[in-house]
Amino acid sequence: MNVINDRHSQAAEILSAHPDFRVQRRLVPVTAFHEADPYAPSRVGVAIDVETTGLDRDADRIIELAVQRFRFDVRGRIIQVGVPRVWREDPAIPLDPKITKLTGLTDDDLAGQFIDEVAAVDILASADIIVAHNAAFDRPFVDRRLPAIAGKPWACSMAELDWLELGFEGRALAHLVSQCGWFYEGHRAENDILALLYLLSHGLPDGGTILAKLVACSEQPTFRVNAVDAPFDAKDRLKARGYRWDAAMRFWWKSIGHEESDAERVWLHSDVYAGYGEPSFIPVTACERHR
DNA sequence: CCATGAGGACAGAGCTGTCG
DNA sequence: CGACAGCTCTGTCCTCATGG
Numbered sequence A: 001m002n003v004i005n006d007r008h009s010q011a012a013e014i015l016s017a018h019p020d021f022r023v024q025r026r027l028v029p030v031t032a033f034h035e036a037d038p039y040a041p042s043r044v045g046v047a048i049d050v051e052t053t054g055l056d057r058d059a060d061r062i063i064e065l066a067v068q069r070f071r072f073d074v075r076g077r078i079i080q081v082g083v084p085r086v087w088r089e090d091p092a093i094p095l096d097p098k099i100t101k102l103t104g105l106t107d108d109d110l111a112g113q114f115i116d117e118v119a120a121v122d123i124l125a126s127a128d129i130i131v132a133h134n135a136a137f138d139r140p141f142v143d144r145r146l147p148a149i150a151g152k153p154w155a156c157s158m159a160e161l162d163w164l165e166l167g168f169e170g171r172a173l174a175h176l177v178s179q180c181g182w183f184y185e186g187h188r189a190e191n192d193i194l195a196l197l198y199l200l201s202h203g204l205p206d207g208g209t210i211l212a213k214l215v216a217c218s219e220q221p222t223f224r225v226n227a228v229d230a231p232f233d234a235k236d237r238l239k240a241r242g243y244r245w246d247a248a249m250r251f252w253w254k255s256i257g258h259e260e261s262d263a264e265r266v267w268l269h270s271d272v273y274a275g276y277g278e279p280s281f282i283p284v285t286a287c288e289r290h291r
Numbered sequence B: 001c002c003a004t005g006a007g008g009a010c011a012g013a014g015c016t017g018t019c020g
Numbered sequence C: 001c002g003a004c005a006g007c008t009c010t011g012t013c014c015t016c017a018t019g020g
Helices: A002-017 A097-103 A117-125 A135-145 A173-179 A189-201 A210-219 A232-240 A258-273
Strands: A042-052 A062-073 A078-081 A085-088 A129-132 A154-156 A222-227 A244-246 A251-256 A280-284
Touching (some): A042 A097, A042 A117, A062 A097, A062 A189, A129 A189, A232 A251, A258 A280
Parallel strands (some): A042 A129
Antiparallel strands (some): A062 A078, A222 A280
């Protein structure tokens, strides 16, 4: 078998070197991406992905949950990868044929299946950070299904990184992964988290990794700015500056990065409040983000 | 189908220049 | 000045990702 693999490797090498071809390698399970330094400090991450009955966070249900623990060092290098755990769950309603087509999962695959909550919570609770691609989608489903881990810090590999800046085009997981030279069968939770791990481990020109960037970004608090009691005539200025109207709470608000907060405070005091009233700056950490 | 943000298309307001 | 064309700026709406 090695004879065949060697010949394939040679073919891949020849094609890689040719300017008119590009070689895509299939993702294979790994136990680590980098050599571990036993004396260096490390942290635990959990890659997570859910397949659901649809897009509605309130009405739809998880039908497949995959988690995979990994250990990473201070430079964002993944030095250990755990065994993936995957559970299916019977949603008790027939699947939309579209979902079966997308995920390959059928009613029969799910019949009588359920998530092992104790095991899932145990893994997720051990995480210093939970990473998902489009966490704003996964998190509400997971928080609702496993409320015990609802306060954990989450990071989103899709929204929190400036992929264009990192030299990528688009932000779909499969597309990003393919730009790193890999391919896999997507839309199955277990494959998607493996792809996510490969992506996170991808090296950058500065010597760091995608994961290092993501963790750094995720640890920075952002702010939810509520322009409570802003005078009515400031509404156009607030709107122009990207604030949105919360009809229920009746104030303008926006989210800003940590580095923008001082300038925002100054602007609000000078251009909105003019000495009367006070905006509220609510810090948002990874524990609250993407909910 | 939901939510969110970004970018593009288009319409309307308003300013300016030209001509009689 | 009045009528009108054309340019710019702004606001609104639409479409396009992205997750299932």
